[in-house]
Amino acid sequence: MHQSIVFSGFGGQGALFAGQVLTYAAMDTGRHVTWIPSYGPEMRGGVARCTVIVSDDEIGSPIVRNPDVAVVFNNPSLEKFQTEVRSGGLMVVNSSMINVSVDRSDIRTLWIAGGEIAIELGDVRMTNMVLLGAMLAANPVVELSAAEQALRDHLPERKQHLADPNVEVLRRGYRTATKE
Amino acid sequence: MARELWKGNEALAEASVRAGLVAYFGYPITPQTELLEYLSLRMVKLGRAFLQAESELAAINMVYGAACTGVRVMTSSSSPGISLMQEGLSYIAASEVPVVLVDIMRGGPGLGNIQPSQGDYFQVTRAAGHGDFHPLVLAPATVQEAVDLVYLAFDLAEKYRTIVIVVADGNIGQMMEPAEMPPMRKVKKDRPDWALTGADGREHRIITSLELGAERLEALNLRLQKKIARIRQAEVRYQEHKVEDADILIAAFGTMGRISQTAAEMARAKGIKAGVFRPISLFPFPDERLEELSRQVSRILVVEMNAGQMLDDVRLAVGKDFPVEFYGRMGGVVPLPDDVLEVVERIGAELNDEQR
Structure with a gap:
């Protein structure tokens, strides 16, 4: 197993953190894993993107040209990654923020109302966990339970009160995508 | 831990x-x-x-x-x-x-x-x-x-x-x-x-x-x-990846070393015997080992995120008669594995032609 997953959105949408939760889950289940952001000069706003590689073997390059999976949070991310996801790959699309159509028939596309689901469960800022949950349903690179545990174990002390709602959202994203 | x-x-x-x-x-x-x-x-x-x-x-x-x-x-x-x-x-x-x-x-x-x-x-x-x-x-x-x-x-x-x-x-x-x-x-x-x-109680020291x-x-x-x-x-330090039977040796340090390792694996999947030599100590440069390896490979490809700097040390190590190639990007552009692979494939094709 060797898989590359990109999370991409605006700064503040939680794309980098979604990638980190996956990275922790992969590490805690004994996998090799790398997390690398594409970073810019902005403190906030701008593009926030990370590449996570999960592998059974030692990881060489932490970056790829054509990721296996892209989780896209906004229009610019969709436009970029719908050309870059490899043939046969998967794209998870945040339909709450994206109104561009996908014109690739050689990849799987999963539309999920990340924003609406997060708002329904209490806070739009949990959109990232909806999308991560949905991605894991369509592509079980780690078990859902491993992602839940990673969230609980690695949220900093001062944010522990957010663990339960985030786990709930993660599960909802997973269940919603399972039904699709 | x-x-x-x-x-x-x-x-x-x-x-x-x-x-x-x-x-x-x-x-x-x-x-x-x-x-x-x-x-x-x-x-x-x-x-x-x-x-x-x-x-x-x-x-x-x-x-x-x-x-x-x-x-x-x-x-x-x-x-x-x-x-x-x-x-x-x-x-x-x-x-x-x-x-x-x-x-x-x-x-x-x-x-x-x-x-x-x-x-x-x-x-x-x-x-x-x-x-x-x-x-x-x-x-x-x-x-x-x-x-x-x-x-x-x-x-x-x-x-x-x-x-x-x-x-x-x-x-x-x-x-x-x-x-x-x-x-x-x-x-x-x-x-x-x-x-x-x-210097209380002893001779003073000067630095x-x-x-x-x-x-x-x-x-x-x-x-x-x-x-x-x-x-x-x-204090010479380096790491080698599949150099034993390598035909083309990629020399790269830091991030480019690991990206080159992926490129070498991709090349091997296409039947090109590539290996990677990654200097860990840049000074002292592992010149003796590289010279030794140059006797068993056909070509060395240096890959760096610059215009060719470690390239000088590689050339000094292997001498002017050994064919050394270079691929580099500058300005913050990071070469991807397939960029490196393209150069390795080109070299592989040239070596094939030479052997015919």
């Missing part, structure tokens, strides 16, 4: 603390700032010295002063900041005090940008300041290796009374990987016999980089050269 997920910059900081770092002086600059930020909290909690200086010039001279007292001391910066430190580095080299410096390289020249680069190979290996000296230079390719090398750097700096530079591109500073931290070492209480500790007499300055230089010769003997 279990494996934990670490950002490269923060891992470098924590490993330094565990190596017994007593004092840190620095000035923020992307993509290195998290190292300083991490220490600003960690060092203070441990009751050790952390100081954000008013500039890189101030920081390196604070490092110089603290190093003269024989304690473990470091600073960190990124390319333009290192340029500002060069005067101080030269003084430190002449004074023979141990210092660890972390350089998280970004795009240059000039203010450049904040994207990853390897454009400062010449600066760290040959031109860290005026005069005849070479720092010992270590280049990690993973977060774990960054941890291990900076931990080692403090020992080497003390052993040889030299500057040790841990140099990495912005990727390694910014990326997260699982890593295992080394054990926490006690801060050493005893000071070396050259350290300035207050200086000023020697006005030509013969005396030459004597200092000869001592430095002798030290460099010892370092060349004992």
